[in-house]
Structure formats: structure tokens, C-alpha cells
Amino acid sequence: MSVVIWADGRLHAPQDRIVTGVDHGLTVGDGVFETCAVYDGQAFALTRHLRRLARSAAGLGLPAPDEGAVRDGVAQVLAAAPDAGRVRVTYTGGPGPLGSHRDAPDTQRPVLVVLAGPASRAATSRVVRVPWVRNERSAVAGLKTTSYAENVVALAEAHRRGADEAVLANTVGELCEGTASNVLVERAGELLTPPLSSGCLAGITRELLLEWGAAAGLPVREAAPGELAYAVLEDVLRGTAYLALTGSIRNVSPVVAVDGAPVVAGELVQAAADLFQRRVGDDLDP
Template identity: 35%
Template sequence: MNTHSITWLNGQLLPTSQATVPVNDHGLLYGDGVFEGIRIYRRRAFRLQKHLQRLALSARAIALEIPLSSDELTAVIEQLIDAFPDDDGYIRLMVTRGEGPLGLNPKSCTQANIIAIADQLTMIAIDELQAGARLMVSSVRRLSADGLDPRIKSLNYLNHILAKIEANHAGADEAILLNAQGRVAEGTADNIFIVRNGRLLTPPCSEGALEGITRELVLQLGQADGIETSEQPLGVYDLYAADECFLTGTGAELIAVASIDCRSLPSCPGPVFQRLQQAFRRTIDQECGGIA
């Protein structure tokens, strides 16, 4: 962890190494809580209000009361950025169910813990990033929406971690999870796009994909640039037959894909990806460019 990493914990700013929560926090015991990842560019939180809105909806979906308002959380993030030494970085904002007795019943957890960590995050090593990511289709299936709705960004990522372990063992950079029907859902920590015949395609959230904030922006940027976009179900064949493929996410930003299951893609980085990446950077400049 970066020695510059700092944490806001229930009103206190601390070096991350000194920030602690009780061992009987249900966020630790059961993954009972929600989180958001937020990018810092030029000392500004990118699309903060969209992240806070998604956090609030995730919390409401699991009947978790966040003890701070959206305005108060905004002030927390601004305080954290002011204390963080780097101009660019990443914030992990978490709300846990809080302390409670052993046993998964949350009824006795009376006070949620709010934790915000500012640090650096790199999803894929720089050399792989430049060459393009190597993907594999995981045998681990995405939990179905009728079991756990993918729009809930909860603290329990075991499903995705198992897929990531599989990718590590296979020597791949990232894994793609399919849903129970065998269609493409998402990566372990990112959404997936393909380009075929000039069209930009991504699975709808009903297929098991997170409602990604970067995903939404990329669709908007594509439409604004005259690229035909579509949210539609995709099979593994569609990944293999793609002209281009790339990943998106707050942590990932935009990452071009070089191969899927050892099948090289015709173009990496492809022309559509490069146009969208330039538009993405322009959006960051427009929204976060006021501070050097």
C-alpha cells in the first residue's frame, strides 16, 4: 500500500495503517455493506454525485441506513482529497453494517461504519496495459439477478475473486464471467465492450452487469461521436468474433483487450477504442481541469 494512503474513518483522518474497525463489524464477518470506487483527477472527485447516488441506492436495496447525507459525504470526500498528497488517485468509500453479535442477523447492528480510503490503484500492470489485456472466459458464473441483483455494489466480491484466481492461474490479466444462461455478464471488476462492424456493443445490466458509471459515460461518448451503440446480449462467440474489445470501470478506466482465450483480436488498440479514450480524457479535462 502507498505510504501516502490516508483514511477517513467515522470523522477521523488517519494514516491507513492506523485505521481500524472492530473485528465483529458485520462488514468483515459477512461482507454486509456497500461501497463505491471514485477516481481523483487533478484533486477533484470525478462524477462524485453519480457515485454517491449509486451508493445510496445500493444501501437502500440492502436496508442499510447511511448515517451521513449526500452533502455530508461530499464534504468527507473533499476533506480526504485535501489531505491526500497526490493530485490523482483513487478513493474507496465503504459503508459497513457496523458492530454486532456473532450471527448474521443485522438487527443488533445499530451504527454503520463509514470508511473512505485514498490511495493509488492500478488494475493491470503498465506493460500489459500498453500491450493490451489478455482475457479468459471464467468457469465461475456470475450470480443471477434473482439471487443477488448486480446493481447492488456490495462488499462481498467472492464470486468475482474466484474468477480472478482462475485468471491468475491461467496467466491471464482478467476474467470474464458468464451468467447462468452462458451469456457474457462482466469482468471481475469492470464492464466489457466489443466493437463489430463499427458498432459498439455491451451486455445490458439485466444480463448480470453492474450499472457502471464509466460504462454509462462510454455509451454516451460513443453516441455523441456518431458511433452506433447497442446494449444487447452477447455470447462467447461474439467475444471471439469481435473486431475490438475493451474494459471499462472507475478503477480500470479504459483498457484495450489484445486477446480472449488465446485468440488474438484483429485490432488492439482499435480505432473505436482510441476515439473513445480520447473523448474520455477530454471529459476528465472538462470536469476536473479547473485545478492544476
């Protein structure tokens, strides 16, 4: 299927010109976005995603997005593309200077674009380690911004090496996240995910798994700062720990290869994946 686009209150064809060449999101990456999976024609966990969109916008210094307009755009693209697998909401600073500075707040004209398109979910994932790191002290740490060049480079390296995701450390050697996923480690009878202090994104799937796992009696928790070193991936290779990725399209995806070497999915990792799949059908806006 092709991509369906909404902007300025109406639907557009993929070839329509929607944003100007001086849009700050295009020239300097001054924008934020969200991606939702779509089930039965409805964006999954849309309220949580919109809450995070607003947090990211505030963190970047953008005006609060109009939630009503976003919901209208989502409804329109999904009505036009009922078989879509994902919805993406992009919110930028709008037309601005060619440099990094912005126009005065009272003259800003933020741009909102909503897309619906295909998506496919793989049951398992293959990852590689890369030499680049997340800066947990960055001004945009934990924000879902359109400044994705670092992720593009890291993911291209993963694909070059036959994997579908790259897993990164932060500047102090802690396990952090993937380019578009959070990570989950099974070790010593627990499931641990890096703390937000590591610089990772506060993923919606990560958030839901922590809530749903606790309610189901699954031993899953956020690790303490420093508890998960990047070197835990050596334990995964040795088979004394296990790894999974979480994300809006992946859901909970057991990792079956690290740096090209096969690894197995742990029992708790598989239980987490099964639990998430069951719970998705209970409520599409949990």
C-alpha cells in the same frame, strides 16, 4: 504513497484500529462501496458514484449513507494525499450479530470509511474466460457490495494465467462483465455493452460512455437481452469482433489478449477510448 484513511470525522493512520471485529461488513460482507479515479486532486464523477452508493445501500437494506459525511471524508483524504490516484468509500452495516441477520433498524450503527491511495491505469487489458458465472437473479445482482469473494477467486485465476481480468457469463450464457469492469464489444459497425438485465453492474464509466458516445455520434448502445452471447468471445479470437473493458480506473481499455492469444483493438473501440480520455478533462464531476 501510503493509504490515507478517514473515519468518524477525522483522519487515521493505516495502523489505527477503525472497525470492530463484529462489524457486519467484516463478518458477512454486509456493506457497499465505491471507487473513484482521482484527477488533479479531485474525485472523478463523485456525484454519480454517491448516487450509486445510495442505490446499493438501499438494495442491501442499509440506511441511506450521509452524503455530506462522505464528501467531507473525500475532501479530507485528498487534501492529505493530493497525489492519490483513487478514492474508495466503504459503507457497512456496522457492529452486528455473528450471523447474517441484522440488528433492529433503530439500533444499527453503520460505519463509513474513506480511503485515498495510489492507482495506475494500463492502456490495454488482457482477459481470460473462467468457468464461473454471475447469477443475474441474485438478491444482490447489480449492487456494488463488499461481498467480493467470487471476484477474488476469478481474478486470481486470471493472474495465474497471465491476464489482468476475468470475463464472466451469466447463468443463461450471456456475456455479463469482468470481476471489476464492464465489457464493450465492437461488432458489425457498433459498440455494444451487455444490458443490466444480464446481472452486470451499472458502471459509471459504462454510463458515461453511453452518454458521451451518443452525443459524439459514436454508434454505442446497450445490447438487447440475449443479443450478446458469451460465445461472442470466440468472434473476438477470430478477429471478427473486438473487445474493451470499462471501469473507474481503467476508463476504456482495449483488450489485446484473450486466453493468452493476441487480438487487436478495433477502430471503434479505440475511438471510444480516445473519446473518453478527452471528455474526462472537460468536467471532473459530469
